[in-house]
Amino acid sequence: MVTVNGVSYKNVQIHDPFWTKYRNLVRDEVIPYQWNALNDRIEDAAPSHAIQNFRIAAGEEEGNFYGYIFQDSDVAKWLEAVAYGLAATPDPELEKLADETIDLLGRAQQADGYLNTFFTIKYPDRRWSNERDDHETYCAGHLIEAAVAYYETTGKIKLLDIACKLADHIDTVYGAEEGKLRGYPGHQEIELALMRLYEATGDERYLKLSRYFIDERGQEPNYFKLEADKRAERFGRESLLAEGYYHLYKHNYEYNQSHLPVREQQHAVGHAVRAVYMYAGMTDVAAETQDQSLFEACKRLWDNVTRRQMYITGGIGSNHDGEAFSFDYDLPNDTAYTETCASIGLIFWAHRMLHLDPDGKYADVIERALYNGTISGMSLDGKSFFYVNPLEVWPEACKRPDKKHVEPVRQKWFNCACCPPNLARLIASLGGYIYSQSEHIAYVHQYIGSDTKLEVAGRHVRLSQKTNFPWDETIELAVSPDRPGEFTVAVRIPGWCEGAAIQVNGQPVSVEANLHKGYAAITREWKAGDIVLIVLPMPIERVYANPNVRVNAGKVALQRGPVVYCLEQVDNGAILPDISLSEHAALYARFEPDVLSGVTVITGEAVRGEWPGGDTPLYAKKKRIEHSVKIQAIPYFAWANRGAGEMLVWIRER
Incomplete structure (x- = not known):
């Protein structure tokens, strides 16, 4: 495995004709709009009640929990998007609002570190009794991701402390040690979040817990069956029939990828978002522990997803029953589910694979999903959203039972509102997907007008892109080290492109002679002011x-x-x-x-x-x-x- 280092979104300034519009939209429209949605202020939109749930859990207001069991995660994703937005554009008023929200979360947290409004309000005696369905670690994972992002951006530690207390509590619940539950997440997410927490804090307990969740999944006897048997014993077997996910687990455990140990899985199956979140976590663990067998599983699953189960738009998860993968080459257009979150999760996974195996095929998929299957989930004014992204629509046919999941127009909000804040946090953190570096190589993965500084070959190197991509085929890349020296600048030649041409300071550079795994690797003595002109023909x-x-x-x-x-x-x-x-x-x-x-x-x-x-x-x-x-x-x-x-x-x- 070859590991390269990503460049933080904090160290990239975007000034791109295409993406600046989206980022300004997220900052000026989407984040305020979603705050209003979380507070039930959008007329004719599905209610959220998410902020109200935290006030009730904190004992500050009376009422009942409302919404899906994972409603807390919408607030966490909003906070994460705010963090990325503040990194690009400081906003004291928005930061104050985020701080007040964090204070509310802190007041809702229980003394033992537990934080989940559904169980605090509704079922305090049922914590950790149905991890298969109840999304406790899923909500925790999104809170952890938000905490790390907010800490990285603002330096403020309060949300990180809340997240660490919660992660520490979970570490007392799950694990291989005596007295702990031998379980793992029903909806994967915390695996990759724990890795971010480990990177932020250096606490190896979080790495160990993430690796445990990966390694334990799919082992026999199946934990979710044991868990269900305990619920049947406690509440009566007929209670299982009333569980919301019962029909998905009646026959097998492919729905949440617990049917086999992860290293034995050959095909992407089940709920698409859960799958790609898990694959992203697997890749993180493989990179940190240099686990070759885990990386081989990631590569095998990658090939299955992208070569047999991915739409041309970068959408994944064709089956509306379970928001799931179905089988190889089953890619219907008019009933496609292709949840916005699934394309976003695919980008998360591809980004991690790219840094473990610098191959342009991963960046190609990021690009495909970015320009097609993700931003299709949001209107151009940022005020309505698609959950489902089909490739063929006849509005009248959307009345049919088999197409009722397809909407011909975007909706103001959703009862299950995971996609809008997920898209906001992706766009707000876009700077982290453009560049990376190794000891002697600066990589340019995405063609987005931007500036950054890297450390390559012992030099501080400034990279600056100017482009009107994706409409224009020309990219101007300025390379300016603090002092002259030899190193490599590797620029991606997209898989869709034929006849790419490169010049350095007006002199042609052979693309073919320098092409390796999708990148034209230009090694020379660079000096301040060098200009790389990249032409990617777009017939x-x-x-x-x-x-x-x-x-x-x-x-x-x-x-x-x-x-x-x-x-x-x-x-x-x-x-x-x-x-x-x-x-x-x-x-x-x-x-x-x-x-x-x-x-x-x-x-x-x-x-x-x-x-x-x-x-x-x-x-x-x-x-x-x-x-x-x-x-x-x-x-x-x-x-x-x-x-x-x-x-x-x-x-x-x-």
């Missing part, structure tokens, strides 16, 4: 699915650079599946500053059919008359910002 590409993806047989998707495109009814009329694109039809890309806040659109000619004479029988023996039509495709991430209507990614080809 409109036709993309075809593996023939095993049966629903896409005879269809084509359009992609330009990292951006996947779709047709919308507002541009192309109704019955989008009736449109067919000639194999040799000319297609044109044009930037439209007034369309969808400024995007590059794709235009061209296609074919539609119509009945002669306007007669429209249900069935006929004659083929319809075909005629030429103009089409316009827009970036997938921007669909459903102009009202409800049909949408289609995969287009028939003729």
